[in-house]
Amino acid sequence: MIFEGKTVAITGAAGGIGTGLCRQFGRAGASVALMDLDRIALDKTCDALKAEGIAAEAFITDVSDLDSVRRAVAGTVEAFGSLDVMCCNAAIFPISTIEDTLPETWDRCMAVNTRGAFFCVQAALPHLRKSGAGRVVLTSSITGAVTGIPSFAHYAASKAALLGFMRGAVIELARDGITVNAVLPGVVETEALKLLGEEFATNARAIIPVHRLGQPEDIANAAMFFASPASGFVTGQSLIVDGGQVLPETPDGVLPPRQ
Known part of the structure; x- marks a missing residue:
C-alpha cells in the first residue's frame, strides 16, 4: 500500500494508536497531519516522524470544537495542498460506573469520541470531494459494538454510535467517491492501557487466542487497507482487529501456545 502524493489527517495523533497510524502512513509515503490537544506530546511525536524523513505537521486540535477542527483542516491543506484521508481516531475513556457517572462525564465522552468524528468529517468533506477518492477511517472499538466491560458504558455507547454515523455517512458520501469504514480494535498495548493496570492487561492477554496484545501498527495496517x-469497493464495513479476542466462549476456550 503506497500513499505517495496523499495527505492523511489523524486525530489523537500524539500517542498510542494515533502515533501508530501516523508512522505507518508516513512510512508508506503519505504526508501526515497530526491533530491532538496535547501540545507537548504532539510536538514530540511530530519531531520523531520528521526525524524519520516523514513529511509531518502538527496542529493543536480539540475535536469537540468545530472551529478548532476547521482550523486544523485548513492548516493541513495549506501545508500539503490536499486532504485525501481523514482518520478519526481521537478518544477518551473516563473510568466510571453507571451509578457514578456524572452528566458532564457522559457529555465529554460523547463530545470527543462521537461528535469529534462528525466534526472532522464535516470539516474535511470539501477536500475529500476534491480528492476524487476520499477516504474516512473511524477508530471504533469492540467495546460497545461487540463486547462490554464494567465502568465503560459511556465509552461503549460512544464507540457504538460511531458505527451508526458510519452507515449514514456512507449513503451521503458514496456519490462523491468517498468511502467510510471503521476499525474495531481489541486490547492494544498503549500508554493508555497502563491506566487500567497490569492485571487488566494480563487477563486480556489470557483470552486472546494469538496470545499477545495488539500493537498500534496492527490497527494502522487495517486502516491503511481502508484508505488504499x-x-x-468497500464502504460501510467494520473490521475487528483483536487477535480473536471476541471468539472464545470461556477463558479456558483458549488453547495454550505450542511448545
Missing part, C-alpha cells in the same frame, strides 16, 4: 485504492 484496494478498498475502493
